[in-house]
Amino acid sequence: MFVDEAKVFVKGGDGGDGAVAFRREKYVPYGGPAGGDGGKGGDVVFVVDEGLRTLVDFRYQTHFKAPRGENGRGKNQHGRSADALVVPVPPGTRVYDDATGELLADLVEPGARFVVARGGRGGRGNARFATPTHTAPRFAEKGEPGEARWVRLELAVLADVGLVGYPNVGKSTLLSRVSRARPKIADYPFTTLSPNLGVVDLGEGRSFVLADLPGLIEGAHAGSGLGHRFLRHVERTRLILHVVDVAAVEGRDPYDDYRSIREELRRYDPRLAERPEIVVANKMDLPQAAERLSAFREKLGPDVPVYPISAATGAGVPALLEAVWARLSELWAEEKAAQEATQHADRSAAVHRLRGRRPAKEDGPPFTIRKEGEIFIVESERLRRIMARYNFDQDEAVRRFARLLKKMGVEEALRAAGAVDGDEVWIGEMAFELSDEGI
Known part of the structure; x- marks a missing residue:
């Protein structure tokens, strides 16, 4: 059977959660925070295997999920990062994002690698948040979710x-x-x-x-x-x-x-x-x-x-x-002549970039606000990523998030948009209530 098209789901491993822990040793009554960081989740990596000739294996296995990182532990012990999930593909495989149709990679040379779904970062343990004025934080981050997407694979045979x-x-x-x-x-x-x-x-x-x-x-x-x-x-x-x-x-x-x-x-x-x-x-x-x-x-x-x-x-x-x-x-x-000319041009461009000034980073707005009926909705990719790392069962996590919203100007922008105390505000999948003390 010759199979030259396939559609598969790939997901990087979630990062491990950071730990909330404190040193508990004899004669050390105030040992301080000792929660370790979580490990990074594994990547999903496509690697060209010159022994393969078709995409038939992807007809029988369509989901590839990398392992998650280990959680952090007490005594400042960090969780182990997960190994990458290596998926062999035949030479000539093109990888497209199924949602957008964008060409992500064109894998031709034997051994060529492409990280198709990155693993999430591990959450930081509470030892990371200790300050001179806040010596016993009871807050730790959750691991970041790994990237997930459907991709379409197309095979074009390689021949002279x-x-x-x-x-x-x-x-x-x-x-x-x-x-x-x-x-x-x-x-x-x-x-x-x-x-x-x-x-x-x-x-x-x-x-x-x-x-x-x-x-x-x-x-x-x-x-x-x-x-x-x-x-x-x-x-x-x-x-x-x-x-x-x-x-x-x-x-x-x-x-x-x-x-x-x-x-x-x-x-x-x-x-x-x-x-x-x-x-x-x-x-x-x-x-x-x-x-x-x-x-x-x-x-x-x-x-x-x-x-x-x-x-x-x-x-x-x-x-x-x-x-x-x-x-x-x-x-x-x-x-060969064209490749040598391209490599020379790339080296020249790299030298020029090193000698020149770095271009200013252009960022879009950190968030947008819209109103649907009586509900205010805050949309922000940055906030979405941050919320995925916060454990809102922890009181300190809620307080930290409220301070972050105020620092980013979200509360001020909501009031400028007409929100008043008691209004319902949605950020991502969570609902909050606006009050004098913030969200």
């Missing part, structure tokens, strides 16, 4: 060369001819329903990966047939081998097929139309092929090289492979 063309033009036969790959071959359209990879070995250390990609049909750019699931794989290839049935066994015109496939690539992504390409005229072993080849070349024009072959007999295949290797060598050299 991709075979494209209409169904039944001989792509699978060519792959089996030049590599050890053994794709399913039959005399009907859409025999190949998933990409097949093969390594072409030309000897003397010369080799490349060739992918037989499922056949295109008209309308693929809009999702018809295998649609986007096919075209996604074409994006990864450096070089396209465009295979046409020059003998027109199924009655289609080779040139019309060629133009149709080119148009589908262009409409899906204009950059694919600019991808380096070699045209392969297959089925030259059939009687009508030679005559049709001349007409096909004439329509393409002299600027488009065409390599006539017979994948069934092997005729013309060695010359084609040498041409592919020569073109790949040029492309690899261009990529």
Whole structure:
């Protein structure tokens, strides 16, 4: 089974809670606070495993939750941070946020890592809140919740060369001819329903990966047939081998097929139309092929090289492979030069940033206030995070939170918005009452 799409839920581990504790030792009557911090929750990390080829494992397990950190303990003992949950993914995996559609990561190189859900920070123990004027705090933070999200995984196979063309033009036969790959071959359209990879070995250390990609049909750019699931794989290839049935066994015109496939690539992504390409005229072993080849070349024009072959007999295949290797060598050299130029530019930019002034931090408003009926609602991402770390069963936590609201100007802003004593105020999932003593 080839699976190239999956949707999974990931959640980082919650941080451990801080402890409220005091030193209780003989001859030390006022030992002071000794509550330790909670440990950090584990991250969920995607790591590229080059031994994987599909996303099939994610069809059977769709939830990945990292362990939480340990709680803090007395005697200033901090809780242990949790280990990361490492999830292997195949090379070529793209990770999207399912809610926003944002591309989060494109994992290509073996061993590449991406933290898809971070674990929450551990809560601070009461020893952290001791001051000269408040020597015995009975307040400790809860652990921060870990990040949680649904993500969509898409796999695009990694290959140096991709075979494209209409169904039944001989792509699978060519792959089996030049590599050890053994794709399913039959005399009907859409025999190949998933990409097949093969390594072409030309000897003397010369080799490349060739992918037989499922056949295109008209309308693929809009999702018809295998649609986007096919075209996604074409994006990864450096070089396209465009295979046409020059003998027109199924009655289609080779040139019309060629133009149709080119148009589908262009409409899906204009950059694919600019991808380096070699045209392969297959089925030259059939009687009508030679005559049709001349007409096909004439329509393409002299600027488009065409390599006539017979994948069934092997005729013309060695010359084609040498041409592919020569073109790949040029492309690899261009990529290397571009990477070196990018690395040089990145180093120069880093030096410039270190020498220059740091830009001023631009923050949005710390909170907003709106009214629904008789209720005032305070919305603030910062307050939401803080409240997740406060244990409101502790009286001191409530007092600290009230002081924080006053310091941030929330109480003043509420009164400016028309709130009076006794009005109900919601912050996050909690309701408060406004009074002379604050919220």
